[in-house]
Structures are given as C-alpha cells and as structure tokens.
Amino acid sequence: xxxxxxxxxxxxxxxxxxxxxxxxxxxxxxxxxxxxxxxxxxxxxxxxxxxxxxxxxxxxxxxxxxxxxxxxxxxxxxxxxxxxxxxxxxxxxxxxxxxxxxxxxxxxxxxxxxxxxxxxxxxxxxxxxxxxxxxxxxxxxxxxxxxxxxxxxxxxxxxxxxxxxxxxxxxxxxxxxxxxxxxxxxxxxxxxxxxxxxxxxxxxxxxxxxxxxxxxxxxxxxxxxxxxxxxxxxxxxxxxxxxxxxxxxxxxxxxxxxxxxxxxxxxxxxxxxxxxxxxxxxxxxxxxxxxxxxxxxxxxxxxxxxxxxxxxxxxxxx
Ligand code: XIL
Numbered sequence: 235x236x237x238x239x240x241x242x243x244x245x246x247x248x249x250x251x252x253x254x255x256x257x258x259x260x261x262x263x264x265x266x267x268x269x270x271x272x273x274x275x276x277x278x279x280x281x282x283x284x285x286x287x288x289x290x291x292x293x294x295x296x297x298x299x300x301x302x303x304x305x306x307x308x309x310x311x312x313x314x315x316x317x318x319x320x321x322x323x324x325x326x327x328x329x330x331x332x333x334x335x336x337x338x339x340x341x342x343x344x345x346x347x348x349x350x351x352x353x354x355x356x357x358x359x360x361x362x363x364x365x366x367x368x369x370x371x372x373x374x375x376x377x378x379x380x381x382x383x384x385x386x387x388x389x390x391x392x393x394x395x396x397x398x399x400x401x402x403x404x405x406x407x408x409x410x411x412x413x414x415x416x417x418x419x420x421x422x423x424x425x426x427x428x429x430x431x432x433x434x435x436x437x438x439x440x441x442x443x444x445x446x447x448x449x450x451x452x453x454x455x456x457x458x459x460x461x462x463x464x465x466x467x468x469x470x471x472x473x474x475x476x477x478x479x480x481x482x483x484x485x486x487x488x489x490x491x492x493x494x495x496x497x498x499x500x501x502x503x504x505x506x507x508x509x510x511x512x513x514x515x516x517x518x519x520x521x522x523x524x525x526x527x528x529x530x531x532x533x534x535x536x537x538x539x540x541x542x543x544x545x546x547x548x549x550x551x552x
Contacts, residue, residue, distance in 0.1 A: 239275035251276025316358035322377035351398035372416030407439035439472035455500035463506030491547035498551030
C-alpha cells in the first residue's frame with residue numbers, strides 16, 4: 235500500500251503531515267510512528283508554540299517545549315508548520331486582562347510575534363500568523379485584539395512576522411471556511427485586504443475538523459479553495475480529523491474512509507493545495523472526544539496505533 239507522505243510527494247504535494255504534542259512523545263510506540271518521515275513529512279506542534287506556552291508573562295519567553303518539536307522535526311527531516319502566533323484561545327491571562335490601549339497592545343503584539351518568529355527563524359515552513367479571527371457569520375470575533383485594534387491587528391501581526399522571517403510562508407488559518415458561505419467570503423476578504431495594503435500573506439489553512447458524512451465533496455472543496463488560490467495564495471488542509479458518534483458503526487467507519495479519501499483527493503486535484511495535515515494520527519491522542527462529547531474515533535489510526543479504513547482512504551486519495 236505505500237506510505238502517506240511518500241504517496242503525497244509522488245503525487246505532487248509538498249507533504250502529508252500530522253500534529254503532535256509534547257506529552258505524547260514519551261510514548262515510544264507513538265514516537266516511532268510519528269518519526270517515520272515516509273508517513274509524515276511535516277509536523278505541527280499542537281500546543282507548545284501557542285501564546286500561553288511561549289510568553290506566559292509579558293516579555294517572558296519560554297521556548298523549551300516548542301524547541302523540542304522543532305528539534306524533532308529537524309532530526310526526522312520533517313517540515314514544521316509553526317502554529318500559532320495570534321489566536322483568541324490559549325492566551326495567558328495577562329493578555330486578556332490588561333487594560334490595553336491601541337498603542338500598548340500594538341507594542342505587545344509586535345513584541346510577541348517578532349520574538350517568537352525570530353527565535354524559530356529558518357525552521358518553519360510556514361507560520362499560522364492569525365488563527366480563527368472570524369465568527370461563523372463572517373464578522374470578526376470580538377476578542378481582545380479586535381476589540382482594541384479592529385481588523386488592523388491582522389496586518390500588524392503579518393507585517394511583524396514577515397519582517398522577522400522573510401522566508402516563512404505566512405498563513406491565515408480557520409475552520410468552517412472549507413465550503414462557500416459568509417465565513418469563507420470573509421476569509422477571502424482578509425486575504426484581499428492584506429494584499430491591497432501591501433502586506434505579505436502566502437497561504438490560507440483550512441482546518442477541516444469534519445463530522446463523518448458532512449465532509450464537503452471534492453467539487454465543493456476545489457471550488458472553494460480555488461477562490462483563494464485565484465488570489466495568488468497557496469492553500470493547505472491543516473488540521474484534518476473526521477469524528478463520528480460513539481460507538482462507531484460499520485456504516486460510519488466506511489463513510490469515514492470515503493471522507494478521508496475525499497479530502498486528500500480534493501487537495502491533490504486543486505493546483506495550489508500544497509499538503510494535508512491530520513490533527514494527530516491516533517485516536518488515543520485526539521482532541522476530539524474531550525471537545526465534542528459523544529464523538530470520537532476521528533483519526534486514521536486507532537488507540538493501538540493500527541491503521542483504520544480511514545488510513546487507507548487517505549492513502550487512496552493520493
Ligand atoms: C487544540 C489542541 O489540540 C488541544 O490539545 C488544546 O487543548 C486546544 O487546542 N483549532 C486549532 C488548534 O487551531 O490549535 C486546536 O488545537 C484545535 C482547533
């Protein structure tokens with residue numbers, strides 16, 4: 235059957251990859267699978283490069299956990315999608331509780347982005363510069379950044395990242411943008427606005443946290459992602475998982491296999507889609523059961539690291 239990353243490369247993609255997280259690396263069977271670069275040519279730190287991990291106090295930067303992931307990627311000859319610089323979640327309390335002015339928050343944002351991107355300069359294939367800025371209805375989330383700076387915060391973050399590592403691809407990353415609608419249109423508008431302002435944006439990430447049976451068709455994905463590539467940015471599937479109600483039924487297991495194939499084939503078919511990343515590869519370490527109660531079994535390997543039909547679906551699409 236072959237291997238996922240090797241198959242992806244042979245088919246013309248840049249990578250097939252996976253998220254991982256520091257606590258998981260003590261599991262030696264998991265680590266061996268993760269480190270197989272014929273399966274995973276790219277890794278994404280699930281948590282250790284987020285703001286709360288990197289800058290827990292103002293100006294207090296702690297890179298040790300992020301470095302573990304960066305060094306692992308280097309050792310395994312894997313690309314890293316560095317994730318993420320600005321997000322409304324997993325912010326340390328000093329960010330959410332300070333009485334900011336536009337000037338003080340601009341300075342704090344610039345310090346955060348500049349210091350983190352400079353630390354990892356030359357090591358990141360890409361940065362998710364801004365994550366999940368939009369509500370599902372296409373308006374901006376009224377988080378600490380938007381409520382203080384309006385949509386300018388996006389430009390401020392991208393400009394700081396571009397200055398700190400000109401070679402990293404700079405991404406906007408979100409979910410529920412994988413199909414046409416108000417949110418996808420708003421994401422397009424973010425790309426257009428940045429480009430119109432002369433700000434560097436290279437890519438858009440489609441998280442793709444799907445529910446079995448509701449994965450957009452290849453045609454829908456291509457049409458939708460194609461509206462982004464038409465603006466001159468690359469696209470990637472950045473956090474793929476496909477959950478189902480528990481316990482799994484045979485019908486859902488089969489549908490999940492089809493759905494994984496749909497996503498890899500969709501990316502492969504669309505020129506400008508550069509890779510597919512799963513949001514961890516085994517059910518034991520998936521974020522899904524704790525986040526979407528009553529659902530799970532969302533990954534390509536089971537709790538015991540055995541390949542599920544979903545794995546063969548993902549492979550068949552490549
Ligand atoms: C998730 C992690 O996997 C969890 O361990 C953590 O508790 C919460 O965040 N969208 C994103 C990711 O961009 O950073 C999130 O990761 C999943 C949703």
